[in-house]
Amino acid sequence: KSEEDPAATGAGAAPAASQVVQSAAPGAATCTIDQHGGEKIDLKTAKVGFSQSEKEANPFRIAETQSIKDEAAKLGITQLTTANANSQFNKQISDVEQMIDAGVQLLIIAPLNSDGWDSVFAKASAKKIPIVTIDRKINAAACKDYLTFIGSDFAEQGKRAADEMAEALGNKGEVAILLGAPGNNVTTLRTSGFKDQMAKIAPDIKITFEQTGNFSREEGQKVAEQLLQSKPNINGIYGENDEMALGAVTALKGAGKKPGDVKIVSIDGTKGAVQGIVDGWISAVIESNPRFGPLAFSTAGDFFGGKPVGQDIIIADRSYDESNAKADLASAY
Amino acid sequence: MTVLAVAQRRAGTAFQRQGALAVLAVVVLIAFGAFPNFRSLDNAATILVAAAPPMLIALGMTFVIITGGIDLSVGSLYVLGGVLAAWASPYGLLAAIAVPLAVCGAIGLLNGALIAYTGMAPFIVTLAALLGARGLMRAVSDEGSTTYIVQNDAFHTLGTGSLLGIGNQVWLVAIIVLLGMVVLSRTRFGNAVYAVGGSEDAAALMGVAVRRTRIGVYVLSGLLAGLAGTINAAKLGSGVTVLGAGMELDAIAAVVIGGTLLTGGAGTIAGTVAGVLLLGVIQNLINQVGDLNSNWQQVISGAFLALVVVAQTYLVRLRRT
Amino acid sequence: MTLLEVAGVSKVFPGVRALDDVSFALRPGEVHALVGENGAGKSTLIKVLTGVYRPDAGELRYQGEPVSFATPMDAQRAGISTIYQEVNLIPLMSVAQNLFLGREPRTTLGLVDRTRMDREARDILAGYGVTTDVRERLGSLPLGAQQMVALARAVMIDAKVVVMDEPTSSLEPREVETLFGVIQDLHERGIGIIYVSHRMDELYRICDTVTILRDGKLVHTGRLADLERVRLVALMLGREVSDVRREGFTVFSGDHAAADDTPVLRVSGLSSRNRLHDISFGVRPGEVVGLGGLLGAGRSETIKAIAGAYPVDSGEIEVDGTPLRHPTTVKAVAAGIAVQPEDRKAEGIIPGLSIRENIALSILPRMSTFGLVSDAKIDEIVDRFMKRLRIKASSPHQRVGDLSGGNQQKVLLARLLATGPKVLLLDEPTRGIDVGAKAEVQALIDELAAEGLGVVLVSSDAEELVEGSGRVVVLRDGAVVGVLTGDDVTTESLLATIAEAGA
Amino acid sequence: MTTLALTTPRRADWLPRYGVYIAIAALVVYNAAFTPYFLTVSNLRIQLIQVAPIIIVALGMALVIGTEGIDLSVGAVMALAAALIPLYLGYGVIAAVIVSLLAGVAVGLINGALVAKVGLQPIVATLALFVGGRGLAVVISDGQLKDIRNADLIYLGSGDLLGIPVLVWTAALAILVVAFTVRRTVFGRRLLAIGGNRPAAELAGLPVQRVLITVYVLCAVLAAIAGLLSVGRIQSSDASSIGLLIELSAITAVVVGGTPLTGGRVRVLGTVAGAVLMQLVIATMIKNNLPPSTTEMVQAAIILVAVYAARERKTR
Numbered sequence A: 001k002s003e004e005d006p007a008a009t010g011a012g013a014a015p016a017a018s019q020v021v022q023s024a025a026p027g028a029a030t031c032t033i034d035q036h037g038g039e040k041i042d043l044k045t046a047k048v049g050f051s052q053s054e055k056e057a058n059p060f061r062i063a064e065t066q067s068i069k070d071e072a073a074k075l076g077i078t079q080l081t082t083a084n085a086n087s088q089f090n091k092q093i094s095d096v097e098q099m100i101d102a103g104v105q106l107l108i109i110a111p112l113n114s115d116g117w118d119s120v121f122a123k124a125s126a127k128k129i130p131i132v133t134i135d136r137k138i139n140a141a142a143c144k145d146y147l148t149f150i151g152s153d154f155a156e157q158g159k160r161a162a163d164e165m166a167e168a169l170g171n172k173g174e175v176a177i178l179l180g181a182p183g184n185n186v187t188t189l190r191t192s193g194f195k196d197q198m199a200k201i202a203p204d205i206k207i208t209f210e211q212t213g214n215f216s217r218e219e220g221q222k223v224a225e226q227l228l229q230s231k232p233n234i235n236g237i238y239g240e241n242d243e244m245a246l247g248a249v250t251a252l253k254g255a256g257k258k259p260g261d262v263k264i265v266s267i268d269g270t271k272g273a274v275q276g277i278v279d280g281w282i283s284a285v286i287e288s289n290p291r292f293g294p295l296a297f298s299t300a301g302d303f304f305g306g307k308p309v310g311q312d313i314i315i316a317d318r319s320y321d322e323s324n325a326k327a328d329l330a331s332a333y
Numbered sequence B: 001m002t003v004l005a006v007a008q009r010r011a012g013t014a015f016q017r018q019g020a021l022a023v024l025a026v027v028v029l030i031a032f033g034a035f036p037n038f039r040s041l042d043n044a045a046t047i048l049v050a051a052a053p054p055m056l057i058a059l060g061m062t063f064v065i066i067t068g069g070i071d072l073s074v075g076s077l078y079v080l081g082g083v084l085a086a087w088a089s090p091y092g093l094l095a096a097i098a099v100p101l102a103v104c105g106a107i108g109l110l111n112g113a114l115i116a117y118t119g120m121a122p123f124i125v126t127l128a129a130l131l132g133a134r135g136l137m138r139a140v141s142d143e144g145s146t147t148y149i150v151q152n153d154a155f156h157t158l159g160t161g162s163l164l165g166i167g168n169q170v171w172l173v174a175i176i177v178l179l180g181m182v183v184l185s186r187t188r189f190g191n192a193v194y195a196v197g198g199s200e201d202a203a204a205l206m207g208v209a210v211r212r213t214r215i216g217v218y219v220l221s222g223l224l225a226g227l228a229g230t231i232n233a234a235k236l237g238s239g240v241t242v243l244g245a246g247m248e249l250d251a252i253a254a255v256v257i258g259g260t261l262l263t264g265g266a267g268t269i270a271g272t273v274a275g276v277l278l279l280g281v282i283q284n285l286i287n288q289v290g291d292l293n294s295n296w297q298q299v300i301s302g303a304f305l306a307l308v309v310v311a312q313t314y315l316v317r318l319r320r321t
Numbered sequence C: 001m002t003l004l005e006v007a008g009v010s011k012v013f014p015g016v017r018a019l020d021d022v023s024f025a026l027r028p029g030e031v032h033a034l035v036g037e038n039g040a041g042k043s044t045l046i047k048v049l050t051g052v053y054r055p056d057a058g059e060l061r062y063q064g065e066p067v068s069f070a071t072p073m074d075a076q077r078a079g080i081s082t083i084y085q086e087v088n089l090i091p092l093m094s095v096a097q098n099l100f101l102g103r104e105p106r107t108t109l110g111l112v113d114r115t116r117m118d119r120e121a122r123d124i125l126a127g128y129g130v131t132t133d134v135r136e137r138l139g140s141l142p143l144g145a146q147q148m149v150a151l152a153r154a155v156m157i158d159a160k161v162v163v164m165d166e167p168t169s170s171l172e173p174r175e176v177e178t179l180f181g182v183i184q185d186l187h188e189r190g191i192g193i194i195y196v197s198h199r200m201d202e203l204y205r206i207c208d209t210v211t212i213l214r215d216g217k218l219v220h221t222g223r224l225a226d227l228e229r230v231r232l233v234a235l236m237l238g239r240e241v242s243d244v245r246r247e248g249f250t251v252f253s254g255d256h257a258a259a260d261d262t263p264v265l266r267v268s269g270l271s272s273r274n275r276l277h278d279i280s281f282g283v284r285p286g287e288v289v290g291l292g293g294l295l296g297a298g299r300s301e302t303i304k305a306i307a308g309a310y311p312v313d314s315g316e317i318e319v320d321g322t323p324l325r326h327p328t329t330v331k332a333v334a335a336g337i338a339v340q341p342e343d344r345k346a347e348g349i350i351p352g353l354s355i356r357e358n359i360a361l362s363i364l365p366r367m368s369t370f371g372l373v374s375d376a377k378i379d380e381i382v383d384r385f386m387k388r389l390r391i392k393a394s395s396p397h398q399r400v401g402d403l404s405g406g407n408q409q410k411v412l413l414a415r416l417l418a419t420g421p422k423v424l425l426l427d428e429p430t431r432g433i434d435v436g437a438k439a440e441v442q443a444l445i446d447e448l449a450a451e452g453l454g455v456v457l458v459s460s461d462a463e464e465l466v467e468g469s470g471r472v473v474v475l476r477d478g479a480v481v482g483v484l485t486g487d488d489v490t491t492e493s494l495l496a497t498i499a500e501a502g503a
Numbered sequence D: 001m002t003t004l005a006l007t008t009p010r011r012a013d014w015l016p017r018y019g020v021y022i023a024i025a026a027l028v029v030y031n032a033a034f035t036p037y038f039l040t041v042s043n044l045r046i047q048l049i050q051v052a053p054i055i056i057v058a059l060g061m062a063l064v065i066g067t068e069g070i071d072l073s074v075g076a077v078m079a080l081a082a083a084l085i086p087l088y089l090g091y092g093v094i095a096a097v098i099v100s101l102l103a104g105v106a107v108g109l110i111n112g113a114l115v116a117k118v119g120l121q122p123i124v125a126t127l128a129l130f131v132g133g134r135g136l137a138v139v140i141s142d143g144q145l146k147d148i149r150n151a152d153l154i155y156l157g158s159g160d161l162l163g164i165p166v167l168v169w170t171a172a173l174a175i176l177v178v179a180f181t182v183r184r185t186v187f188g189r190r191l192l193a194i195g196g197n198r199p200a201a202e203l204a205g206l207p208v209q210r211v212l213i214t215v216y217v218l219c220a221v222l223a224a225i226a227g228l229l230s231v232g233r234i235q236s237s238d239a240s241s242i243g244l245l246i247e248l249s250a251i252t253a254v255v256v257g258g259t260p261l262t263g264g265r266v267r268v269l270g271t272v273a274g275a276v277l278m279q280l281v282i283a284t285m286i287k288n289n290l291p292p293s294t295t296e297m298v299q300a301a302i303i304l305v306a307v308y309a310a311r312e313r314k315t316r
């Protein structure tokens, strides 16, 4: 028997907001099965492999894996094999290679890292297996090494976070960044995007503190505690994911601050964070939608059906603030 | 220690070595029956290629553990090696290999020197090295945000190319493992390694150069970890920075499953090889099962680890009586 | 011309001045006895001579040249090889490897030439009466054989000086003879020998000169022949010749048991794996029962089996009439059995802990209320036993690891006695301890028997065994091959029994 | 044997004993000079709160290391405790706490049995649960991070008692209990004896297996306590990240505090000091906004220096 969870009640009932593609710029590169190679097959009977990068232990990964599985089930794809690399890159490489050996005809990969896929590409292109990479991009040639990338633009997310922060602070003040795991592309892009945009739109906002919270709530809280103690006059905290932002919220409570004393902006759009907006602790959350299932399979379907598919399918991420938080809470993941 | 205890230990290690090989054989047979995909040659090749870097690391770890020591820094050195290799690749094949080996060897030397001359516990010295080497890796890759791309075809083929359908690095590792066996069982250094682990004081009184031997094994371990990172970089085509966490523990587990005594003085490379392959095969099987939740995977790996080690110990007991 | 010489060496350990301005000289071809009480500084002096310790003061001269050995290896290279007090070989490595470690024969490729190594090892060891398979782990050999390997190793390198620190302490008579043969041969080859032993008769048999240490100081050096036995002992102990003569050397006064007493310990049909076969004997209160036999006969195993430290397959053990089922060490101690293991360092003392902690170890529950130890109670007990056993230490808080062999042994005995046992199992209680301490320990055993304890005594020293025990049970290959009682308890009949059982 | 009075302290003996404290002092001085708002109550409070769980775990680890063992599973235990809390919070905080402590007991029994009865090397015995334990914890909490709203539990992790955080009180209590156990109790002395020479302890009739199992249970229970307090502190239960890599921090604290890995000795206050030292290092790095690379290399250096100072010198 577990504690009643008001946030949970009603959740799931509400329609999970599925991904929407940004209206692709005209003339954006596309890819067809002739360009890529390989023969047309029926997705239903195809052997599909999905390689997840991190443990399904945070909302994003859970939702991502689930949506792939659900969609496969929905389309009646029976031969779906999944593997999880538990954040060990070498494991992900051998996971995928093993799938190729097992003769999968379509690979959906959530890469742990953007580089280091040469051996996989070598193996896959030999068998002309199309690779759809989701959420993180791989630094290689689309339509050749891999088929297409479906996901958010992390730098863009950083930019939008900067906009929200600038607005919340009225273009002046001191801001701290809770960085994600060091060396992670997501971290790098969400940081650069935020900084560049901030420098452009609000030069009076100084970024005086950057420490990693490793995408975890506990570490986010620890770092935030140290921050608030040694920089009492900080005005804003940018969390590169919701977990760290929520850690910061706990830290603020601990430091006796009131909602709104320190503006918090973060990225992901998990229930907890959106609830945080409702409660007034968080100013804005940029969504990073993990429900890749429908888009991934429809793209693959089009591809095998001979239709051209975009090489860079960027999804339009929503954003939450006090205006829509309450309404959209249920559709957050 | 009483003479009998030693006799038991002896029987123990002898059996444990066979034990690891036996368990491996059993598991492989079961897999053959259960999973059609497991039987393919490609799959075997995949397992071997994936096992190549851990094999090198476990090889070095075997030497260290036989001297009664332990090396926790290998995981970090592995990543560092890869990053340095990719970073140095533009300067040619030689540089791509020499630079990581030089740096990792140097860190191994530092480990060994501190352990041999200050009498600090290997566990803590190499734990510090684990942190230090990782810090160094972040420093050269500006906090890990830059991933250096391998820019040397010769080096690249070392990782991706293959000979007789088996990856080049598998051949390379096989050769190194064989060399390791010779060094351990047929050279004075090898004997010294066993002697130091068997009884440091006795070894010293018998005129073994204890310090030089200790330093030697840590340098070796450092070099092999660095090389593991290097060949891995050659395979991945870049110096990935998000690797190696917990690699040291996998290596230790493999060595122990291979029947090497953590207390030192006894152990074989053949056993270690079996240990590494065993872990690799298990991983492969867990994947064969298809959609197994990642957390369950961990539970199973843990349970299996306990199972193997406990089984061995009891088999040893039986053997004793 | 002197071969090896030290002048005015001193060595201080925390709390102890182990060597105090000691001088010592060894001539070629001389067999030089180095004697002294436990803790006199013999081993320390040897370790200074062989580069294990660096002296705090003093000069070391070798073949006339001043030298200082940084490591034992340096000393070895210079031709000084040593057999240390505790067998210092590597149990997990093969006999041959132990013999050749560091100087293995190599093939043209520079690889170790196993076949040649094994062959040579076999030939060399044969000369020392060791005929086991040289590829066996050294550890599987009996201690005696191990000692022989150490000896062979020491003599193999063309040494100019051979140092032996209590080499016979774990040798059986036959092996001792082999050893003396070797020494004789070295002597003739003009090699200098430093010989440390607590066994008087050995010293007088083979040594030319003697140097006596007491409390780290030099008290006498000169020709041994000119030195009367009692006088030597008097010098060692720093007592008057007269009282030494009065007390004599062995202090056993004989049997205290009344024939009709019911046995306090009864062992019947004890069998264990392939080491012990159907061993039965009883010990009456006040009786000292000796276990005789050669090394490897299974005496230690017998004792450990009784103490619950060695698996028992069948057989019964009764203490004071109450049977001890599935004995564990815990049950055994509770039942009143106290065991002093053969290997003091590995299984006896806890070197890192203080004398105090070691003595109180087995009786902590009695020293405590509700699990809280009372230091007052402990101090009282510890004080009593340190006095009674004359334990020599800077304080009850000294690390036992830093004590000399004899004193470590006494601390161990103190721990056993503190438990107020009914039965004492003593495995080589006087191995490697000096005449003074030896006499004290023997007297103690006697005294305890007189108080009505049952004692089981294992000793490789036939004399001690015979004089100490009222009855001797002779073992061989883990089985009883004879029991000596009454007037039969003599060295001759003991050796005879062992011999004929062998035949 | 002329005996130099032991009362005259040995040369350079104070260094091993007080090295850690000196290091702490040095660090405090540095921060006082260069870090704003360092010498403030609020800072002391935060550092204590953050170090408390590590101290609690390290104390258990110190006991295990005292027996010449090591326990890699403490992080997994924290995760298990954390995972169970929300499942039973419905029955009230007491129930939840008890359940999570029981989880600790269970893990401790397994580790202890593997070490004492089966006779595995501690590092291997606990490696199994290190690998599997966290996975199990995440399975139990089916991968979900669960927010905690139970006031009582939050009080345990975030509340104050007489102006001092409950977390800190708990750590202080744990220190006292462990110190007392080691110094004054039969169990403590036996523990040290076993660490000093196990075969000897067996022959001396000590209940070796029982003591060993108890030690591992104690260690795991302390870890469980740390786990549930952390849940109360971060006001959510995240089995996948709670106590991650804490085993290394704990071991570091113990060894930096001067407890030898070879067993036979346990330095409780040293362990606490070790934990505090490492906490101060991290705090200093964060407050001065240094990148991870620097932090890690500095940590490495400090560990080496501290352990070098605290190491046992061999007389030669």
Ligand SMILES: Nc1ncnc2c1ncn2[C@@H]1O[C@H](COP(=O)(O)OP(=O)(O)OP(=O)(O)O)[C@@H](O)[C@H]1O
Pocket: C013, C014, C016, C017, C018, C036, C037, C038, C039, C040, C041, C042, C043, C044, C045, C085, C402, C403, C404, C405, C406, C407, C432, C433, C434, D001, D315
């Ligand atoms: N490593 C050490 N640390 C501290 N004290 C020591 C050390 N080694 C020896 N001692 C002390 O030095 C003194 C001499 O010890 P040593 O071993 O030389 O005596 P010994 O003559 O060999 O005695 P035994 O006949 O029992 O072997 C003893 O009091 C002993 O306690």
Ligand SMILES: Nc1ncnc2c1ncn2[C@@H]1O[C@H](COP(=O)(O)OP(=O)(O)OP(=O)(O)O)[C@@H](O)[C@H]1O
Pocket: B003, B004, C140, C141, C142, C143, C144, C293, C294, C295, C296, C297, C298, C299, C300, C301, C342, C427, C458, C459, C460
């Ligand atoms: N034939 C044998 N088979 C197996 N182990 C043996 C054999 N002979 C000796 N050993 C081992 O060698 C050890 C050394 O022999 P040890 O001298 O201890 O025998 P012992 O009869 O106990 O003599 P003592 O007690 O006088 O030393 C024994 O404890 C035993 O474990």
Ligand SMILES: [Mg+2]
Pocket: C042, C043, C044, C085, C165, C405
């Ligand atoms: Mg001596």
Ligand SMILES: [Mg+2]
Pocket: C296, C299, C300, C301, C342
């Ligand atoms: Mg014996």
